[in-house]
Amino acid sequence: MKTRYRIAGDHFLVVNYGNSFSLRNSFNVIVLCDRLRKMECRGIRGISSSINSLMIDYDPFEIATDDLIQEVRKLEDETQQEKEVLASRVIRMPVVYGDQWTRSCAQEFQASPNLEFVAEYNKMSVDALIQMHTSSSYRVIYIGFTPGLPSFVPIDPSSRITAPKYKVPRTRTPKGTLGIGGILQCIYPLESPGGYQMLGRTPLLIYDLKRSNPIFKDDIILFRPGDRIDFFSISHAEYQAIERNFSSYAYQIEDEDWTLNSIPSGEGSADV
Amino acid sequence: MFEVINGGMMTTVQDLGRPGYGSKGIPPSGAFDAFSLKVGNLLLKNRLGDAGLEVLGIGFQMKALSDMGIAITGGDLSPRLNGQDIEMWKVIRVCKGDILTFSRVKDGCRAYVTVSGGIDVPSILGSKSTFLRGEMGGYEGRMLKKGDILKIGQSGISPSYLEGRRAALNLVRHFGNTFQVRAVRGLEEFLFTNESVELFFSTPWKVTPLADRMGVRYEGPQLSFKPREEFMDLEGGEDPSNILNECIPTGGIQVVSGREPIVLAVDGPPTGGYVKIGTVISCDLSWIAQEKTGDSTFFKEVSLDEAHRILREEDSLFQEASVVID
Numbered sequence: 178m179k180t181r182y183r184i185a186g187d188h189f190l191v192v193n194y195g196n197s198f199s200l201r202n203s204f205n206v207i208v209l210c211d212r213l214r215k216m217e218c219r220g221i222r223g224i225s226s227s228i229n230s231l232m233i234d235y236d237p238f239e240i241a242t243d244d245l246i247q248e249v250r251k252l253e254d255e256t257q258q259e260k261e262v263l264a265s266r267v268i269r270m271p272v273v274y275g276d277q278w279t280r281s282c283a284q285e286f287q288a289s290p291n292l293e294f295v296a297e298y299n300k301m302s303v304d305a306l307i308q309m310h311t312s313s314s315y316r317v318i319y320i321g322f323t324p325g326l327p328s329f330v331p332i333d334p335s336s337r338i339t340a341p342k343y344k345v346p347r348t349r350t351p352k353g354t355l356g357i358g359g360i361l362q363c364i365y366p367l368e369s370p371g372g373y374q375m376l377g378r379t380p381l382l383i384y385d386l387k388r389s390n391p392i393f394k395d396d397i398i399l400f401r402p403g404d405r406i407d408f409f410s411i412s413h414a415e416y417q418a419i420e421r422n423f424s425s426y427a428y429q430i431e432d433e434d435w436t437l438n439s440i441p442s443g444e445g446s447a448d449v
Numbered sequence: 450m451f452e453v454i455n456g457g458m459m460t461t462v463q464d465l466g467r468p469g470y471g472s473k474g475i476p477p478s479g480a481f482d483a484f485s486l487k488v489g490n491l492l493l494k495n496r497l498g499d500a501g502l503e504v505l506g507i508g509f510q511m512k513a514l515s516d517m518g519i520a521i522t523g524g525d526l527s528p529r530l531n532g533q534d535i536e537m538w539k540v541i542r543v544c545k546g547d548i549l550t551f552s553r554v555k556d557g558c559r560a561y562v563t564v565s566g567g568i569d570v571p572s573i574l575g576s577k578s579t580f581l582r583g584e585m586g587g588y589e590g591r592m593l594k595k596g597d598i599l600k601i602g603q604s605g606i607s608p609s610y611l612e613g614r615r616a617a618l619n620l621v622r623h624f625g626n627t628f629q630v631r632a633v634r635g636l637e638e639f640l641f642t643n644e645s646v647e648l649f650f651s652t653p654w655k656v657t658p659l660a661d662r663m664g665v666r667y668e669g670p671q672l673s674f675k676p677r678e679e680f681m682d683l684e685g686g687e688d689p690s691n692i693l694n695e696c697i698p699t700g701g702i703q704v705v706s707g708r709e710p711i712v713l714a715v716d717g718p719p720t721g722g723y724v725k726i727g728t729v730i731s732c733d734l735s736w737i738a739q740e741k742t743g744d745s746t747f748f749k750e751v752s753l754d755e756a757h758r759i760l761r762e763e764d765s766l767f768q769e770a771s772v773v774i775d
Contacts, residue, residue, distance in 0.1 A: 185636050185698035186728030187756040198693060210472070223469025225696050227720045232696035234468055237757050321694070321720035324474045324583045328694070361694075366474075369582065386573070386585060398473045 180253060182246050188222075188237055190245055193230040198360065200332070200440045202229045203318045207402045208261045212252050220245065226319050226402060228328075262434045265403040267314075269429035270364070271411040271419065272377040274307045278351045279375035286347045291374040295357060299338040307410060309336055310376070315362065315406040316435075325366040325384035325398035329406055334441060346372035353379045355408075366398075380411075380419040381428070392428045399428075403435050450514040450601060451564075456594040457509030457551065462568050462587035464500040467576035471719035477699055478578040478586065481662055481715050481738035482559050484763070485523035488620050489563030491767055492520045492540050494606055499567030500577040502593070504560045509593075510550045511562075513543045517601060518565035518608035522616075524557025524624065524739050539615035542608045557624040557739035565611060566604030580716060581662075613775040620771050624739040627653075628746045630712075632702065632727040633756055637692065640724050645672040645707070649726055653745040654710065662716040664703075665737055667746060672707040672726070694722045700729035702748070712737055730756040732763045 183191040192209065194202045210226050213233070220240030225232050235245055275292040283291050296306040313336035315329040322328075331337050342358040347370060350356070354365045356373030365371060366384035382390065383399040392399065400406075411419075419426055453460075463486065466479020480486035480503055487497045502509075507526055521528045521537045528535050529550050535541050537560075543549070551560060570577050570588055579587025588597055638646050654667035674689035690706050697703070697713050703723040704710045712729055713721075714737065727748065729737065740746065751759070 183636050184633060184753055185696075185725075186633055186700050187730045187753065187760055189696075189698035189728070191636055191696060191698075193695075196693060223471060225471030225719055227694050227696045229693060230695055232471065232698065234471070238761070242753060319694075319720065320472060321474045321696075322718050324580075324585070326474050367583070384583075386583075386590070402472075 265435040267405045274377040276378040317404040327400040340374040342372040453597040454510035458506035460593040461579035463503045465498040478580040482735040484735035489520040489522040493565045501563035518611040523561040525555040526551040526560045527553040540611045566602035569600040569602045631751045637724040650750045664711045664713045701725045
């Protein structure tokens with residue numbers, strides 16, 4: 178693995194682990210983020226991450242750029258990825274697949290029903306797609322685009338369906354939409370523009386400034402990089418029941434460690 | 450306290466933002482023209498990072514519900530008090546019942562209203578800044594509208610004591626229609642041809658109507674890319690400007706399809722899948738904040754060392770020595 182350090186303006190440093198997607202790269206990015214946060218290095222104001230890289234926001238007058246690179250190098254040398262254990266969680270999310278709201282949204286933007294389109298694109302029936310989607314587990318790679326929006330991929334490479342993004346992005350996507358674009362999937366935390374195909378909708382909030390459910394007591398954002406997501410299928414009636422009693426809904430979350438050796442071997446860009 | 454009579458085009462509460470939450474998908478927000486907000490606060494003897502109002506374009510009107518010292522900085526939107534023109538970059542004493550209006554865009558496009566004591570709204574993740582897309586911060590997470598009543602922090606300095614303080618010439622900005630903005634190379638300038646990188650840093654770019662706090666888009670010549678490995682098409686996307694999603698620095702210059710560069714600004718997304726040819730240095734985002742449709746911009750390349758020298762120099766301006774007392 179070759180690490181690249183790239184300057185991004187006068188107070189950002191990007192640490193990049195490669196140009197192609199692999200869960201191993203993402204694991205290493207998340208580990209390094211975690212280590213950097215714990216180190217509490219002088220001058221670091223924030224750390225964010227994406228698929229293969231992380232970005233450090235630093236104060237160049239507290240730590241010189243070259244010194245920061247040295248600090249990160251040192252940390253990388255000390256880190257033995259093979260032995261790292263990330264404290265992570267499994268979060269179960271209910272979804273109405275092919276729901277009425279994303280269906281009418283697709284219609285509004287002159288797109289054919291997205292779930293059917295994605296099934297056809299991957300040469301499978303809608304039922305088979307839903308079956309595969311609910312029996313796979315997903316790993317959250319990073320949070321971004323809008324507040325709290327998780328990007329995730331199936332852990333098992335054989336479950337990696339793909340879908341082209343909208344040619345002209347929608348100006349509106351319903352809150353809670355489950356989307357897919359390329360190999361990445363996401364959940365839209367807020368009503369917002371978007372270009373991913375819409376597979377369904379969850380009634381659960383994943384970003385809640387009003388903290389209307391106790392799960393948001395400590396953080397207004399549900400997901401963290403490294404979390405595992407399992408989906409289960411619900412009906413429109415169940416959706417509405419959860420929505421009505423949202424403040425007392427018990428999120429299904431369990432702690433679970435994530436280690437590098439849990440990533441299927443042979444997993445890498447060739448599988449994508 | 451003051452009351453909003455007319456919210457205008459877009460008026461939001463902003464301080465210096467909430468950096469460091471990119472990992473949660475939250476951009477820094479804050480005053481787009483942070484330079485002007487800081488000058489206003491300096492004049493009022495506030496903390497430089499106190500919250501003020503960012504007023505875009507015309508229409509905003511407010512009525513003072515108590516006596517206060519204010520300063521108007523940034524773009525010249527013809528500020529008037531009770532119908533009389535008032536000076537910018539200077540402390541103005543406002544009395545209960547006075548009405549402040551902005552009626553015509555003369556220079557730049559964003560004015561900053563700072564008040565003695567700062568604007569008092571709840572702090573979210575360490576900042577009072579409004580982030581509209583996230584419905585976060587500021588006044589109820591939204592732009593101001595008629596009837597809103599805003600509170601002001603305790604200052605302990607009387608408006609009469611502050612009256613007459615104005616910014617020295619090195620803190621007063623005029624904008625005009627041609628801008629020079631400094632930028633460093635990267636993150637992905639190596640994916641462009643060398644000729645295109647040179648062209649980018651030497652040609653004038655015209656501001657399009659697609660400009661807001663998320664980003665400002667420019668028109669100009671087509672830029673081209675070097676041939677690249679096939680896997681980058683497979684994973685990032687077919688277009689040579691597509692890459693696998695990456696973190697975006699504030700000020701990053703994305704060039705979608707080699708056309709129409711976009712400078713990502715204070716409310717820009719923290720991640721994205723397009724190549725970036727350069728990054729505008731942090732203090733020069735303030736100039737971009739004042740650009741209007743049709744204005745032209747030259748991006749001047751600077752080294753990282755030069756960028757740091759410029760930052761240091763600009764930081765040193767914000768002190769009492771830069772205030773003139775009439």
